[in-house]
Amino acid sequence: MGANNHHESFPWKHVVGFVLSLVLTFAALWVALSSGLTAKAIIGVIVIFAIIQASLQLFMFMHMTESDSGKIQTINMAYAFFIAIVVVAGSVWTMSFVL
Template sequence: MAQEHTHGPHPEHGHEEHEEHGSFKSYTIGFVLSIVLTLIPLYLVVNETLAGGELIFVILIFAVLQFIVQLFFFMHIRSGEAPRYNVMALILGLVIAFTVVAASIWIMSFNATVQ
């Protein structure tokens, strides 16, 4: 006899769907925030509202905010079976990326002073 299997959430197996994970509302909010966080620096650059270091600083702030929005609304960093492991892996990746970038800048500045 064939056993009938239905597709969908199975609470007895621990596969319950969460509303905050991948809901249309969550994706829409993330999309709108991403657009706004992209358009504000674009406006500042196109209209030359800020100059030099101030502009770079504001763009970096908006980039960090964009990164946070991407993590929480699209990559679901706090959801899943083990969100603590996701955050730890993210922190490790950020430490490695920071180390590579800082070491590259250090080497390039050392080479500039030697030559």
């Protein structure tokens, strides 16, 4: 039980992150199904909710602020962002041939 004991008795940070993720998910669902907004507005709101939720999960669950090597983590995040963009763009490009 020395200075290296960083464990809390209950993971409040994870519970709060989980609840906020659920709230954002249900808010996006409500916007998509019941809001009455235009299609462009719905997509815009859902994209904003998605960015907020991704940021929330990075900081609450993936411990972005707890790393000793900030440079490596920045490179990993840039690479992950690049892969996500390639997957989404490739999926949209592939679906454009089908539709």
